[in-house]
Amino acid sequence: MKEMADAFEYLHARNIVHRDIKLDNVLFSSCWIIKVIDFNMATPFIHGKKLYNHWSTSIYMAPEILEDDDGYEGPPVDVWALGVLFTKLFDGLHFNGHKVYDMSHDKTHFNVGNSQPTFSRETLVSLLTAMLWNDPMERLTMTEIVNHMWFKENNPMKHKRNAESKLSDVSVEEEPLTGEFGSSLHHGKDDEIPCSDEDKEYHVGQVVFRMWEVISKIGEGSAGFIYKAKNIDSAEEVALKKARSLENSMELWQEASIMKALNHPNIMKLIDIPREDTFSDRIVLVMEYVEAGSLASQILYLRSLTERNLWHPMKQMADAFEYLHARNIVHRDIKLDNVLFSSCWIIKVIDFNMATPFIHGKKLYNHWSTSIYMAPEILEDDDGYEGPPVDVWALGVLFTKLFDGLHFNGHKVYDMSHDKTHFNVGNSQPTFSRETLVSLLTAMLWNDPMERLTMTEIVNHMWFKENNPMKHKRNAESKLSDVSVEEEPLTGSSLHHGKDDEIPCSDEDKEYHVGQVVFRMWEVISKIGEGSAGFIYKAKNIDSAEEVALKKARSLENSMELWQEASIMKALNHPNIMKLIDIPTKDPFSDRIVLVMEYVEAGSLASQIHFLRKFTEIKLWFPMKQMADAFEYLHAQSIVHRDIKLQNVLVSYKWIVKVINFNKATHFIHRQKFHDDLGTPGYMAPEITEHGYDGPPVDVWALGILFTKLFDGLQFDGHNVIEGTKDE
Incomplete structure (x- = not known):
């Protein structure tokens, strides 16, 4: 449902109405990936201008189409049709849009209870009712649907918040080594990680999907397990990320839906999703394997380096996040543990289970990233936030940690800058003093998110030019x-x-x-x-x-x-x-x-x-x-x-x-x-x-x-x- 709402919000943000939303025009893959199809009735619209022709499926038609020849606004008819579709998901095929219309014809709005659906959750009833008002101007917009309380309450990732909030009082030294794929994973040898039969873990030597032989277990987290494996034919080494439960599977589908569209040398690559049955088997992501540790595990080595030496890993990170933002994706969990640093000085950004697409000018509302990297607008404002600036703030905190080490804490930045126009890097007693470096970090850590640098401006900042080894x-x-x-x-x-x-x-x-x-x-x-x-x-x-x-x-x-x-x-x-x-x-x-x-x-x-x-x-x-x-x-x-x-x-x-x-x-x-x-x-x-x-x-x-x-x-x-x- 979230993917459908996101898709139609995306269309409306580009002034396009679909005009034939129905069960038959939404594909649902074994990967839990939604695809909206059939745009032969879609058309551009202008707010305030009415449309007059309509040939969609009748049981999904909004009342204003059926009873009024004076035209109709485009977006509300999509909202009505999506409301009918959502209701069908709960009430099944016995639910009919005509019944909704008949029962609500003399009422201010449709009362979901009158159609005898099988659901009763108050927020779900609130969502569907607000999508099926008779008055099209009273219906929710697609953006309001995406941000409705029902989606927030039922987000599978919501249950991580209590565990992650505990990290705010933990120094980086105390955070576990994250290894290949982060996700706050504990790493060690196989005998250091207990295997639970209940969790149905793989064992060393097991062949998975008739293709990948498990070499060792290299980590685990709340969502699942990480294994090093090799292709039984080519000996290619990969990392397998296996969901712990069906709920975790949905989290990994979300991560996979983001990763499969990415192709950048500094972003962990998704190779395959070789699952057979989404509803009975737990999802497994096949990703590239990198011999690397997280930046958190390398922080003491990195602190011993000069600005010139740190240029290369910092430039790779900036390039990777600029690439994401250019594709309208925010990571929302940038931290030392989610960036791998190999012995070849190659950076890999990992852990996209909190990443999400964004639309410029549209606010995001849910956030579960590590608190010490959270931007001020997330901590102090419930009115939502712009996606890219929170990534910039988190990257600024990360960069500062590379120079100032483990003693630097994002909360300290926030506390010191709470009553100021922007953060003064010098107030956190960092060990660096170069003017252009201070300029870069200060401009990334402004309290006002609209004043922060963009990722493109970071990549082109004077500090990167001055310290470029090729200069x-x-x-x-x-x-x-x-x-x-x-x-x-x-x-x-x-x-x-x-x-x-x-x-x-x-x-x-x-x-x-x-x-x-x-x-x-x-x-x-x-x-x-x-x-x-x-x-x-x-x-x-x-x-x-x-x-x-x-x-x-x-x-x-x-x-x-x-x-x-x-x-x-x-x-x-x-x-x-x-x-x-x-x-x-x-x-x-x-x-x-x-x-x-x-x-x-x-x-x-x-x-x-x-x-x-x-x-x-x-x-x-x-x-x-x-x-x-x-x-x-x-x-x-x-x-x-x-x-x-x-x-x-x-x-x-x-x-x-x-x-x-x-x-x-x-x-x-x-x-x-x-x-x-x-x-x-x-x-x-x-x-x-x-x-x-x-x-x-x-x-x-x-x-x-x-x-x-x-x-x-x-x-x-x-x-x-x-x-x-x-x-x-």
Whole structure:
């Protein structure tokens, strides 16, 4: 019922009426997912303007349609029809809208009791009665239906509140380690977690749904159990989240309905829901498995890091929540325990059982998040709240904890700021003092929710620009603008290539040597390149002899750059994009990251330019088409490359193109602007040097430059294009 109400509220908020709401036009899947169908009678409406034609099913028709030829308002007829449908859910097929109309014809409104339904709950009667008033102007709106007391009373998640409210007096040290999927789960070894026969837990070695073999139990919570499992055919490791009861199943359906629409490298991915019968079996969510602990478990390590080092996890979090808000979803339970932090410095946001869609300008009313992260408007106001600002407040509290550690408490922020216009970060005695960091946190923790930053403004805040590890490459890269393509070295990731004896090895940089076995798996064959960020080696698997390329970071700062590159690459699967195979790093705080990538016998387009210029348009069609396909694929995944150039495209002797070097790539949101001017001069679009830019068009410009170079050769320069077109 909540999903139906949400769907029709969504329609009305977009000035659309369905006009044929009935049991037959609502699908109900085995996953408890509702889908509204059949829009052939739907139409746009204008408030105050009447509609005149109507062909819906008669037993769902509102009285004003049946008795009045002077037209009708659109939304109230949908409300009436939904009221009839809801009543049928309780009273069954014996209930008929005509009976409602007949009995209420001479009355002010319909008395639900007169139709002899089987329900009697006062709030349910109140809801249905208010939807079935004879006077259409007296009926509830869809927004009022969604926020009716009946929905609040019967929300399956309501019963969590007492347990969660106890967390307000518990420090972060005392909160249990959350592990793979949060949900306030206690983690430990199998023998530390008692198994209840009543709860019908899985056992180690059990095969679930004829596909997943249980490896170990890794956690449990009030809603269910978490297991590590593997595919019996492919050995792929996953996490299984199993509901404890039918009531918990409905909570997990809600979580799954949110997660299945999400695809972001910093958000836990839902792989499958392989249940057979929703009503008898408890739901199981199959999710990606990540070797990680929560930020709560890593807080002492994180506090030892500098702002520069914390940039990467904080940027990933900001990107993830900006992605959610751009899709009109609020998380509503942002906290240290619901963010995983892997040994590869990869962030994963988890636990979406309190997440919900939102409509800008429409208030939310129920909230069960952890109290120390609650925004002031939730604690002091019963008139509802806007969704995105409460996520911003909670993320501000979380960010502050990363610097100020476990002593920081959201309640202290609220107490200190209760009589102030906004929170002064300095009043909580944090250990940080950098002006731009204080500016960021202060702007996230304003008491007035309308004054807080948005997630997009957070991502583009000056603090993130100042501490970006890639910022320090800019001076070196700007020197390339005066270098012709012949003078640039052959690259993979802007690296110099050649034979081993042409590249001096520095002991200070701790390079690998030929014959060295790395991670007990890869034997180094040769060094094939190096750049400011690190070294590239050709290696082979000591068991299978599979050849790969190893990309090793030069320093911890470079490691974070490579983590950023890996976070983009691991989500990509395209034949013309370099494939990331593995990240076999043990400890990101002491070891330098190594990326294991596919090895391609190829040279960059820059090294092949003189040969390519000899070919006709028809012969160049194949490499150009592969490049266009690759970048179309990236943009379809909401990723911009931001450094397209001859040096970052490999072409093999078989004419297979591979796009490489994703250390400047990032996710984008349509119509949201970037303000960091990354890229290689000569390929930069004109708008980059002005007032922000959209991501995809700058890739298109750079690809246009590259294509032109294939025909025009080294004499063509992007700067010439700008000079020649700026007055046109």
